[in-house]
Structures are given as C-alpha cells and as structure tokens.
Amino acid sequence: MMQGVSIGPFCTVGSAAKLGHGCQLHPGSHIFGNTELGEHCILMTGAVVGDDLPGRTVIGCNNIIGHHALVGIKCQDLKYKPGDECFLDVGDNNDIREHTSIHRSSKSSDRTVIGDNNLIMGSCHIAHDCKDYAHTAGAIVVHQFCRIGSFCFIGGGSVVSQDVPKYMMVTGERAELRGLNLEGLRRRGFTAAEEQNEELAHIPAVGSMVQSIRDSFAENRRGICKFRYWTSS
Structure with a gap:
C-alpha cells in the first residue's frame, strides 16, 4: 500500500496506474494507462503521464514532471500500428520542465529511454525510440x-x-x-x-x-x- 501520497483536486489516476511512496500530484495533473511512478515523484499542474495504449510507461524515483508536460504518450511515427505495444523508461532524479513532450517507442521491439539526473528544459520534444x-x-x-x-x-x-x-x-x-x-x-x-x-x-x-x-x-x-x-x- 502506498504511503504519503498527495493527490490534488481535479486529478486523474487510472485504474492500472501504480504510485510509489511520497508521490505528489498537483491540481489538474493526470496519470493514464499502464504507468508506474517510483517514490517521491512530483507532477506539476497540467502534467500528463502515460496513455491508454498497449505497453507501459515506467518512471523512476525523485522525478519532477513540469507544468503541462506530456510524458509517455503515443508517438508521432506514421508507421506505428494501433494496437502495438510501446514503451517508455525514465530513470531517477530527472527535472522534466514545462511543456516538454516525451513519446513512447514506435514498435514493441524498441523503447524510448531517459536515464538519470537529466535536466530536460522547457518545451523540449524527445521523440520515439530515443536513447x-x-x-x-x-x-x-x-x-x-x-x-x-x-x-x-x-x-x-x-x-x-x-x-x-x-x-x-x-x-x-x-x-x-x-x-x-x-x-x-x-x-x-x-x-x-x-x-x-x-x-x-x-x-x-x-x-x-x-x-x-x-x-x-x-x-x-x-x-x-x-x-x-x-x-x-
């Protein structure tokens, strides 16, 4: 059972989502699909993590997802086939700033990977399968x-x-x-x-x-x- 989690008003937490201890969801932030947040992650207002797609989004510990950032959503690759699994793995201690978009992989055999200790600055776009x-x-x-x-x-x-x-x-x-x-x-x-x-x-x-x-x-x-x-x- 999760402990110390704070969920503000107007948030959405999907039925398949998992939150680690001490996570904070600021008002109007959302978690969708098969998504896992590690301990002490913070979602700022308007942040969206995960998508109702096959596959999963895994976020490590101590990550900050900035205002209106979109993390773990569908890629923009026209070769992506609806129904295929797609994946995003994010490490620990990342500061993902406002309006950033990070997409899942375009195929089940690959994944988008973000490591540890990164500063991903405002309005940055990281496309499918990047690592x-x-x-x-x-x-x-x-x-x-x-x-x-x-x-x-x-x-x-x-x-x-x-x-x-x-x-x-x-x-x-x-x-x-x-x-x-x-x-x-x-x-x-x-x-x-x-x-x-x-x-x-x-x-x-x-x-x-x-x-x-x-x-x-x-x-x-x-x-x-x-x-x-x-x-x-």
Whole structure:
C-alpha cells in the first residue's frame, strides 16, 4: 500500500496506474494507462503521464514532471500500428520542465529511454525510440532519420541533417563537426589515456566511435556531419 501520497483536486489516476511512496500530484495533473511512478515523484499542474495504449510507461524515483508536460504518450511515427505495444523508461532524479513532450517507442521491439539526473528544459520534444547520453543546447533541430551518438554535444541553434558520431561536438546551421566533446567525456569519466593513447585501436571507447562512424555509412543512412575547424572569429 502506498504511503504519503498527495493527490490534488481535479486529478486523474487510472485504474492500472501504480504510485510509489511520497508521490505528489498537483491540481489538474493526470496519470493514464499502464504507468508506474517510483517514490517521491512530483507532477506539476497540467502534467500528463502515460496513455491508454498497449505497453507501459515506467518512471523512476525523485522525478519532477513540469507544468503541462506530456510524458509517455503515443508517438508521432506514421508507421506505428494501433494496437502495438510501446514503451517508455525514465530513470531517477530527472527535472522534466514545462511543456516538454516525451513519446513512447514506435514498435514493441524498441523503447524510448531517459536515464538519470537529466535536466530536460522547457518545451523540449524527445521523440520515439530515443536513447543514449547526449548533451544538447537550446533550439536545435534534428532530422528524423539522423542518429545522435552517445556522449556528443550539439551547440545551440544547430540544424542536424546527418548523423553525429559518438563523442563528437557539432554546431551550426547544417551542423558541422568541430572536434571531440573533450569536456563532456571528462565529466563522464573517460580518461586521458582513452583520448591520447597511441594504440587507439585497442581502446574500447575508440572502437565504439569507429563503429558508430561505420554505421552512419551503412545502407540507407545519411552519412555524418561534415568537419570544420574552429576559427578565432
């Protein structure tokens, strides 16, 4: 039995929903479908979590779902077949700000995944089947068939029309490669040896990056962003 849960006026909690201890639902927030909230989650006014669809939405602990955010709803992929299961997994300690939309996967064999300790800023849209570690600045646009590699950084205002390989930093209208995301890699615990070692081919992180680049040139892929040197201007 749940304990310490607070549910404000004009809220909806579906019959299949599960709430962890200490959850707070502010007035006018809603939980639908097969949805599970971990302990101490907060839904701000107007937030909607889950959808009456096959599959499920799982939210970890200590998450804040901002005002009028939509989390775990139907994807916008026209290939999605009504009746198919679709999934969203969200980790712990995430701050999902106002008017954000996070969609479930487009097929039962995949899922949308949000990890831990993320700040997802206001009006951000995370589409179906997205996952991996990536740092994106504000007002970016990503073409629907592009892949954003793990641990990369995308500069503010960028328009990404080709794949961004793992560990890279890109920016610009039609985003261009500007080098490795060195600061981001250090923050994620990558060592200097992984960045500088002469026998690079034997380092797992480098092998993963090379495979990411190879995958971008596979059949029906869009290639990778072009490279451009930083300038002093």
